[in-house]
Amino acid sequence: xxxxxxxxxxxxxxxxxxxxxxxxxxxxxxxxxxxxxxxxxxxxxxxxxxxxxxxxxxxxxxxxxxxxxxxxxxxxxxxxxxxxxxxxxxxxxxxxxxxxxxxxxxxxxxxxxxxxxxxxxxxxxxxxxxxxxxxxxxxxxxxxxxxxxxxxxxxxxxxxxxxxxxxxxxxxxxxxxxxxxxxxxxxxxxxxxxxxxxxxxxxxxxxxxxxxxxxxxxxxxxxxxxxxxxxxxxxxxxxxxxxxxxxxxxxxxxxxxxxxxxxxxxxxxxxxxxxxxxxxxxxxxxxxxxxxxxxxxxxxxxxxxxxxxxxxxxxxxxxxxxxxxxxxxxxxxxxxxxxxxxxxxxxxxxxxxxxxxxxxxxxxxxxxxxxxxxxxxxxxxxxxxxxxxxxxxxxxxxxxxxxxxxxxxxxxx
Amino acid sequence: xxxxxxxxxxxxxxxxxxxxxxxxxxxxxxxxxxxxxxxxxxxxxxxxxxxxxxxxxxxxxxxxxxxxxxxxxxxxxxxxxxxxxxxxxxxxxxxxxxxxxxxxxxxxxxxxxxxxxxxxxxxxxxxxxxxxxxxxxxxxxxxxxxxxxxxxxxxxxxxxxxxxxxxxxxxxxxxxxxxxxxxxxxxxxxxxxxxxxxxxxxxxxxxxxxxxxxxxxxxxxxxxxxxxxxxxxxxxxxxxxxxxxxxxxxxxxxxxxxxxxxxxxxxxxxxxxxxxxxxxxxxxxxxxxxxxxxxxxxxxxxxxxxxxxxxxxxxxxxxxxxxxxxxxxxxxxxxxxxxxxxxxxxxxxxxxxxxxxxxxxxxxxxxxxxxxxxxxxxxxxxxxxxxxxxxxxxxxxxxxxxxxxxxxxxxxxxxxxxxxxxxxxxxxxxxxxxxxxxxxxxxxxxxxxxxxxxxxx
Numbered sequence: 123x124x125x126x127x128x129x130x131x132x133x134x135x136x137x138x139x140x141x142x143x144x145x146x147x148x149x150x151x152x153x154x155x156x157x158x159x160x161x162x163x164x165x166x167x168x169x170x171x172x173x174x175x176x177x178x179x180x181x182x183x184x185x186x187x188x189x190x191x192x193x194x195x196x197x198x199x200x201x202x203x204x205x206x207x208x209x210x211x212x213x214x215x216x217x218x219x220x221x222x223x224x225x226x227x228x229x230x231x232x233x234x235x236x237x238x239x240x241x242x243x244x245x246x247x248x249x250x251x252x253x254x255x256x257x258x259x260x261x262x263x264x265x266x267x268x269x270x271x272x273x274x275x276x277x278x279x280x281x282x283x284x285x286x287x288x289x290x291x292x293x294x295x296x297x298x299x300x301x302x303x304x305x306x307x308x309x310x311x312x313x314x315x316x317x318x319x320x321x322x323x324x325x326x327x328x329x330x331x332x333x334x335x336x337x338x339x340x341x342x343x344x345x346x347x348x349x350x351x352x353x354x355x356x357x358x359x360x361x362x363x364x365x366x367x368x369x370x371x372x373x374x375x376x377x378x379x380x381x382x383x384x385x386x387x388x389x390x391x392x393x394x395x396x397x398x399x400x401x402x403x404x405x406x407x408x409x410x411x412x413x414x415x416x417x418x419x420x421x422x423x424x425x426x427x428x429x430x431x432x433x434x435x436x437x438x439x440x441x442x443x444x445x446x447x448x449x450x451x452x453x454x455x456x457x458x459x460x461x462x463x464x465x466x467x468x469x470x471x472x473x474x475x476x477x478x479x480x481x482x483x484x485x486x487x488x489x490x491x492x493x494x495x496x497x498x499x500x501x502x503x504x505x506x507x508x509x510x511x512x513x514x515x516x517x518x519x520x521x522x523x524x525x526x527x528x529x530x531x532x533x534x535x
Numbered sequence: 536x537x538x539x540x541x542x543x544x545x546x547x548x549x550x551x552x553x554x555x556x557x558x559x560x561x562x563x564x565x566x567x568x569x570x571x572x573x574x575x576x577x578x579x580x581x582x583x584x585x586x587x588x589x590x591x592x593x594x595x596x597x598x599x600x601x602x603x604x605x606x607x608x609x610x611x612x613x614x615x616x617x618x619x620x621x622x623x624x625x626x627x628x629x630x631x632x633x634x635x636x637x638x639x640x641x642x643x644x645x646x647x648x649x650x651x652x653x654x655x656x657x658x659x660x661x662x663x664x665x666x667x668x669x670x671x672x673x674x675x676x677x678x679x680x681x682x683x684x685x686x687x688x689x690x691x692x693x694x695x696x697x698x699x700x701x702x703x704x705x706x707x708x709x710x711x712x713x714x715x716x717x718x719x720x721x722x723x724x725x726x727x728x729x730x731x732x733x734x735x736x737x738x739x740x741x742x743x744x745x746x747x748x749x750x751x752x753x754x755x756x757x758x759x760x761x762x763x764x765x766x767x768x769x770x771x772x773x774x775x776x777x778x779x780x781x782x783x784x785x786x787x788x789x790x791x792x793x794x795x796x797x798x799x800x801x802x803x804x805x806x807x808x809x810x811x812x813x814x815x816x817x818x819x820x821x822x823x824x825x826x827x828x829x830x831x832x833x834x835x836x837x838x839x840x841x842x843x844x845x846x847x848x849x850x851x852x853x854x855x856x857x858x859x860x861x862x863x864x865x866x867x868x869x870x871x872x873x874x875x876x877x878x879x880x881x882x883x884x885x886x887x888x889x890x891x892x893x894x895x896x897x898x899x900x901x902x903x904x905x906x907x908x909x910x911x912x913x914x915x916x917x918x919x920x921x922x923x924x925x926x927x928x929x930x931x932x933x934x935x936x937x938x939x940x941x942x943x944x945x946x947x948x949x950x951x952x953x954x955x956x957x958x959x960x961x962x963x964x965x966x967x968x969x970x971x972x973x974x975x976x977x978x979x980x981x982x983x984x985x986x987x988x989x990x991x992x
Binding site: 139140150185189196239241277383389390391416418425 | 539540542543546548551572579580582586591594600601602603604605638640643646655657658675678681683782790794795798799807808812813814815818819821822826828829830831833835
């Protein structure tokens, strides 16, 4: 929250005398604190970045192979179009919507390459702020990824929430969600996490998605899907995209943000896509033209490297198969760690019900720990996580899962 | 009924539309003098040899991964970028009052700087603070500041069409009359699109007024090394202002001088009064970055960082940069010589006096239209040409085309109720977004327009 200090501007001192120190980012700030800790047993369960079973960053083989192929081609470094690499946008949309999608066949989508998921959400938010005739309100699930709120706010939208997570069950508050959604004013924007909800790991079941779709249609809401974990949730890319595809089939003309940070391990290359499903090609062209007008004064055109890698993987059959295997592998390791954590807690003698750790899906687990317990876990055991009790399962390994179980038990018994 | 039913079709960004039209043109002698990207004498894009070398090193380094960079960027890249701009011996860097933000190209650096200024510069809401951009300027400057929330973007006198040079008197007058604390976007060297830079004496005069009147200095430095072939020479103005004690921003691009256009490598250098002010400033810039792109792309920054931080690679890079700058200088000399040999009406000294990638030929819109339609030589409506598009193979054709355009389409061209071309293009781009009324009321803010003629000199 910005507070006006009404300081007199003293020219002899600095222009920035009135600039307040910004608080550290709640998520990325965790890693910085972790780095400063000297405890050899420390664990970083903050950022959602996949780690292998040795706790090391994992560069996918399909990525390395794609890089070799690309290097051998000796391509130039000319500017990409504002909307990015055409090959990438095409296969990005195909991945999400399915190759046989009617939307793709009738070319009624516009998909642009973006700066990973954040860049995609921001473009979408800016587009809504400029062109959405409905209310300024974007409804987020409670809770949602911490960065959703400032992204939409900086774009000029306002944030509201609908019930989502039920702390008493550590599961989905389906009744609460439907109740709240039924009251959202028409034409408002509703944000849905396509799969592997961040931070809770709690996803609606297919039958629940169907009811949500019906209700959202009845309320005439504009749907904005955030899909940052396609493939990473269940290990199956089509299964993880089911909700997105179902909504489209049901007639919702959605907005969609995609990230390839996690499912291809391309975090720092910033690979993402933003899609608007329109009524027809003509509308898609108009929307595309305006997206370019929005993008140009932010960064002109997107970076090539990551998009080229992603497109090469998706468009080269054996690299694509290899990728699907590796995504499946990563998702499975997470699932195994969930099972081992629960087993470990049982072994420690915990009397709590930890079933939600196994039921939740994707990279994150909403442990149910309260802020004071989180603080103790960090201070006493050097286990770093966000204050809301969220842990990144990707940071758990067979070597440290026992230590984690021990720590969690200690602060919750 | 679609929520986007009313979304109007926006006109394409002019410079990219030009390239698109060029691509569709089947004429065998077509030439693209539009987009600002370097070309070899074979009219090919050029991946710098040092870049190829460093990229191989990166791909072969099994120890490197694709993890997130910090929000403000790759640390080695950040320190190297500031050093390149301010010089190895920079006192400001030694004092710990220089920092910055890795950004997506020069555009990204400008945007982060603009967003920060709007939020924090002179009080917490600067939407009404005037932002001055040169007339003409890179057309995206307007959009960057407008989309960052600034409502009052004004031109400052810069290009004198009659004398085909800097309108110093007009510029200094604008500085004297600007409201205190106004933001001024200055081109560090190789002004885009005119190629006309202030002399050192003129920079000193600009600096004196800006200091006295508390105007904010925001440098756009997209061509360091590319202008004269010498990194230090091209950074003279920036370093002078820093030595004069200004707190300032520098939006740096490595697109051109590293040929890394599509990797989006840029940096916003921040020079503050002291390290304490710097750290608070950077902490707020972090928040802006976090909601824009979270953290920057790593590939381009790694390439630049490895190059700048290794003495041998740095030397090789400087020589690659000089190769590019020298070819441009050669083409300038030759174009001027050929136009003079043809007896093309007018004086053509400006071709060699101007510096950097671009030349403001002085061709008027009708002549430009002729060049494109009849000669298939593509250039911006402003008369701006990219010198890199000239080669030993096409320079005769281009010179002849200019000659024909001038002799066949020469007339006194007055822009009455039309708009300044570069500002106008930006406003035209915005028409799709805002109502035509905005276009009309902006027209009244613009200076009386250029009279371009090759028959009076």
